[in-house]
Each structure stands twice: as C-alpha cells, then as structure tokens.
Amino acid sequence: MNLELSTEQAAVRQLAKDFVDREITPNVVEWDRAESVDKSIVKKLGALGFLGLTVDEEYGGSGGDHLAYCLVTEELGRGDSSVRGIVSVSLGLVAKTVAAWGDEAQKRHWLPRLTTGEALGCFGLTEPGTGSDAGNLTTKAVRDGDDYVIDGSKMFITNGTWADVVLLFARTNDAPGHRGISAFLVPTDTPGLARRTIHGKLGLRGQATAELVLDAVRVPAATMLGPEGKGFSIAMSALAKGRMSVAAGCVGIAQAALDAAVGYAGEREQFGKSIASYQLVQELISDISVDVAAARMLTWRVADLVDRGEDFATAASQAKLFASEAAVRSAGNALQVFGGYGYIDEYPVGKLLRDARVMTLYEGTSQIQKLIIGRALTGVSAF
DSSP, X not given: OOOSOOHHHHHHHHHHHHHIIIIIGGGHHHHHHHTOOOTTHHHHHHHTTTTSBTSXXXXXXXXXXXXXXXXXXXXXXXXXXXXXXXXXXXXIIIIHHHHHHOOHHHHHHHHHHHHHTSSOEEEEOOBTXXXXXGGGOOOEEEEETTEEEEEXXXXXXXXXXXXSEEEEEEEOSOOSGGGGEEEEEEETTSTTEEEEEOOOOSSOTTSOEEEEEEXXXXXXXXXXXXXXXXXXXXXXXXXXXXXXHHHHHHHHHHHHHHHHHHHHHHHOEETTEEGGGSHHHHHHHHHHHHHXXXXXXXXXXXXXXXXXXXXXXXXXXXXXXXXXXXXHHHHHHHHHHHGGGGGSTTSSHHHXXXXXXXXXXXXXXXXXXXXXXHHHHHXXXXX
C-alpha cells in the first residue's frame, strides 16, 4: 500500500480542510445546541463535489478514488460528525449502492440529483425491533399488479426527515431470514410515508435522525433496486463500504481530540507552568496520537483494497472496530487533559466524546464487527 498521497488526493484533502474550517467549525456549538445543522450545508457539499466522490462523471459524480473519499470524510469528521453523516449516508450508502445495483433508468434519475445535493438519500434498514439482526426485519412489500404495497417502520434513520429518497429494505416473500428481503428506492413524498424527527440524542445532535412509518405505501415495481430477494446482499455490500466511511470519520474525531488536547495543554498553566510539561498529560496526548495513526492506516488500507478491486469486507470491519473504539478513547483522554473545562460545551472535547460513542453502535456494533472478523478467520459463524 502506498502511504504517500498523490497531488490530486492532497488537493482534495486541503479543499475539505478549508471547507471545514470556514463553513463548519464556526457553527458547531450552535448547531449542536439547536439539534440541527444548517440545511444549506447540503448544497455546499454538493457544489464542491463531496457528494459525488467515486461516482462516475457520466452520472453527475465527481469521480476520484476511495482514498480521496476517506480523506474528505475524515476532515468532515474532524469538523462535525453530524455533517459527515450526511455524506456517509447519502453518498456512501445510497448513491454508491444505486451506482452498483441500479438499472440505467434508476441511475439516470437519482444519481445526478444525489451527487449535486439537489436530493438526499437515507438508508432504511434498521427497525424498532431489528438492529443487529437485520436479516429478520418485518417491514413487508406485497406485490399488487404492477406495484408493491409496503407496510412497516424504520428507526434511527440518518437524513430521515431531510431525504428525498429512501433506500428501503422490505420482505417480499415468506422465505426465512434474509432470503426474503428486497430493496426499493422509495421517494419520501409517496403517500402513506410519515417521518418523525428523533430529538434528545446523546451525540450527533445536529443530524436529522428519524423514525419512518409506512402505511400502505404504494410504489411501482420499477422502484425495486436489484433482483427480488437480493436486498440483504445489497444492504451488506453497502454497509461494508459504509464501515470504511465511519472509520474515516472516527479518525477525524480522534484527530480533532488530538489537536484540541495539544492546543489546550500548551496554553493551560497549573502549579506555575504549562500542563504540557507534565508527564501524565504527555502520556494522554501520546496515547491519542497512536490511536489516530493506527486508525488512519487501517482505514487507508480498506480504501486501497477497494480501489484495487480486492476483497475488503473483513478489513473494513477491522478498521471500523478499531477506529470507533479509538475515537472514544481519544475523546475521553482529551477531556481528561481539559479537566473541568472539558465538561462545558464551549470547548470541543465533550461533543467529540458524545459523537464518538455512537460510532461503536451504528453500521454494526463493535460486538458484531468482532463476530464478522471471527467468522472470516475461523470459517465458523457465531450468529
């Protein structure tokens, strides 16, 4: 794996860094308190090509490789994970999946809109009763002539109240487990689809997270994405790449924690000298730096495997597992450097810790990642 960035990759990284420092960092506290980022950020992300990375230019994308995508995702994670989530879901889980599995009509209709920010996508997999056990979801899609009629509900859906299309997973037959699941592209203005914003979250407070309720939602059969019964495979392929994106965002959180801890330690004085001069403070900062470096390399490795067309699923689980747990450790260590001031939202580390904590839960919990890795190594499934 080449650890040296190309000129193009370095330029994309700098573009993302400048965007974060200009458009996101000054607003983070306000958005967190208001529990909503400014929606105008979506068009700005689209204008810079960040919502079209790795998607063919033929369909309105901005091209580029997956390392460039990770570099942008890391910078957005450094700025505000709520904004990072907009890109990770609308591009990483929805647009890329349409590009991989969609027919020509679906790609022509959705990709130019998703890649410019004219439209947003959300990923409708998790349900109130099925999180890790996604293969046993209960939302049903029943064939009725040239249509499907969908009933059910989805929970904790990122972009849910902002999205224009749901990549929705529903059971289309009575086959047991994941074999009966299909995928659909459901416009959110379809009659019978209701959305409710979820407030009071611990972290990612600026992100539009929703519950979706589908009551006799009728969609044409042409909205099915991929073959009937292949929905679970589609979901898992999307999540494998999605874990790379989450890992990259976690690197950004950890990097932000490192930057904040180093800066504060150099300014804060106790017992007549800078706290940066104390060994135990340096230990905290050193631990963060190691976690940042290790998480970044694991994430870049996944991007390299994807771009070379090699199997990456296990590496993605390894990166997601390590980077999410590292983000929690790093934010916690940074808060310790700040002491009592870290507990006040005027300073960044408290929010970093709150945002980091959910990274160990969504797109596959840390425990699920361990089972995926264990299955790959032993050939035995524990679930």
